[in-house]
Amino acid sequence: MRAGATISDLIKESRRSRLGILLATQRPVEILPEIRDAATNLFFCDLSTSRDKMRSQVDFLLDSIQVEDALRDVVLTMNNRGLLRKGKYWFWYNASERDLGIIKPCPPTYSLQDPKLTPRALIHLCEKLSGKQVLLKNWNEVKRPKLRAFLGLNP
DSSP states (O other): OTTHHHHHHHHHHHHHTTOOOOOOOSOGGGSOHHHHHHOSEEEEOSOOOOSSTTTOHHHHHHHHHTOOHHHHHHHHHHHHHTHHHHHTOEEEEETTTTEEEEEOOOOOGGGOOOTTSOHHHHHHHHHHHHOOOOSOSSGGGSOOOOHHHHTTOOO
């Protein structure tokens, strides 16, 4: 909370430079409204609930993204029953399209925590289970954009 102004300035500067920023938290209630409103994509699952609406993480998040009442009830039911946990699914809210969906992502690096495996080994395990390649073998496989096209100039 104390670093809110610094984080907000970092986000503004990054957007001016056309850089993406990934922020992760287990407590969306503690996110400053200015920062939350600047988010383009929100990913969430298994948020805590409480009878006190001010302490309920899922209620807070659903109020902040302003979903329809019928959809809100579906999300609350799925979250409270832990239905997404079984298949490792997440809710995905895209603010620009005001769309809420369910995805099954490769886990982001900040959520890869295993004392016996490195993050790279965990991603390889996810690749094996999903049958989809996430990591490239070396830097030579990275596609490099043409500078003129990247800058929007005629070739």
